[in-house]
Amino acid sequence: MAGYDGVRGVRLRGGRGGRRRGEGTPRGRRWIRALLAVLITAAVVVPLTAAARPDIPAPAPARLAAPTAATLDEAYAANRANAAEASRMAAAHGDHHRAAADRELAAPTHKLLAFDGRGDGRATEVFGDLAHADRVAVLIPGSDTSLDTYGRFRAGAAALHERLTRRTGAGSRTAVVAWLGYTTPGTVSTTVLTPTRADEAAPELRDLVGELRAVTGSGTRISLLCHSYGSVVCGRAAPGLDVDDIALLGSPGTGVDEAAGLHTRARVWAARGADDWVADVPHVSADLFGTTVGFGTDPVSPAFGARVFAAGEGGHSDYFSPGSVSLANLARIVLGETTEVTRA
Structure with a gap:
């Protein structure tokens, strides 16, 4: 069913077999009013914020053939060289923060499967021996992730790889891929409330999985670990x-x-830390002046039907924290040790 909540131009979409939670209720109407306020604020604030920072010059990405197990090292080297050039260009432009971020990625220890220093920037980094991996985890980030904030995203990928390596021991055949392969929305922006960026990212994520299959073979287990808005990307892909x-x-x-409704053969898991503010976000979806706003059913709710696992007491940014309950369970999922995953 579909209905109107009394705000002109706003159409709430109902779920299967009845109205969506919040439709036509005082809480639903309050949410719509709050949503409109956020949209108006974001429409004013975000363009001003973006305008305050000039574009950062950077070279075009290295032109490379699709990677194979035999050409990974060549791809890593070419992308590191591109990051080094991007660092020099950013420094000459006076953006020393971006220059430092690019320079770090250009270090010999980084295995860059892809790199693009233009705009907010994109990077795909590998942890472990991808060519011989039989277990691969792909991390998909949420809002406010760019080359300028890449360090915190990378730290989560490194923590997961370290956990997998400790669990499997010497000769571990696991790899982790940190995929900053799309332009993420800002936390305070209109785009974070709509699937637009996810729709743009989904084909890129499908291409990445295809590349990983080509490198590792059809028998490799691949897990997508989708954080925050990254889960919208995964839903679309x-x-x-x-x-x-x-x-x-x-x-x-x-x-x-x-x-x-995801139409996937994959097992679908969901978790939320006890201190994660996403619990307070209304899980509804609305057609607002021709644009879909919100993302519907809460994935940890029984109605969604995912395998809900424990994430401990952490907050929104703590899912990959070393020693955390969530990191331990994510490692079990990646390794296929599904019976050992602790449920919530």
């Missing part, structure tokens, strides 16, 4: 995607009413 597990972490929703 999921149909027919050749992966084994999809874990939704601190998710605002995926854009579908239930896990079956």
Whole structure:
């Protein structure tokens, strides 16, 4: 069903078999009014913020053929060289923060499967021996992740790889891929409330999974670990995607009413830390002046039908914290040790 909540131009979408939670209720009407206020504020603040910072010059990405197990080292070297050039250009432009971030990625210890220093920047980094991996985890970040904030995203990927290596021992055949392969929305912006950026990112994520399959072979287990707005990206990319597990972490929703709506053969997992503010976000979806706003059913709710696992007491940014309950469970999911995952 569909209905109107009394705000002109706002159309609430109902779920299967009845109205969506919040439709036509005082809480639903308060949410719509709050949403409109956020949209108006973001529409004013975000353009001013963006205008205050000039574009950062950077070279075009290195032109490379699709990677294979035999050409990974060549790809890593070419992308490091591109990051080094981007660092020099950013420094000459006077942006020393970006120059430092690019210079760090250009270090010999980094395995860059892709790099683009233009704009907010994109990077795909590998931890471990991808060519011989039989377990691969792909981390998909949420809002406010760019080359300028890449360090915190990278730290989570490194923590997961360290956990996997400790669990599997010497000769570990696991790899972690930190995929900053799309322009993420700002936390305070209109785009964070809509699937627009996710729709743009979904084809890129599908291409990445295809590349990983080409490098590692069809027998490799691939898990997508999707944080915050990244879970919207995974929801958009999921149909027919050749992966084994999809874990939704601190998710605002995926854009579908239930896990079956993702149309994937993968096991679908979901978790939320006890101190994660996403719990207070209304999990509804509305058609607002021709644009879909919100992402629907809460993935940790029974109605969604995911395998809900424990994430401990952490907040929105703590899912990959070393020693955390969530990190331990994510490692088990990646390794296929599904019976050992502690449920919430």
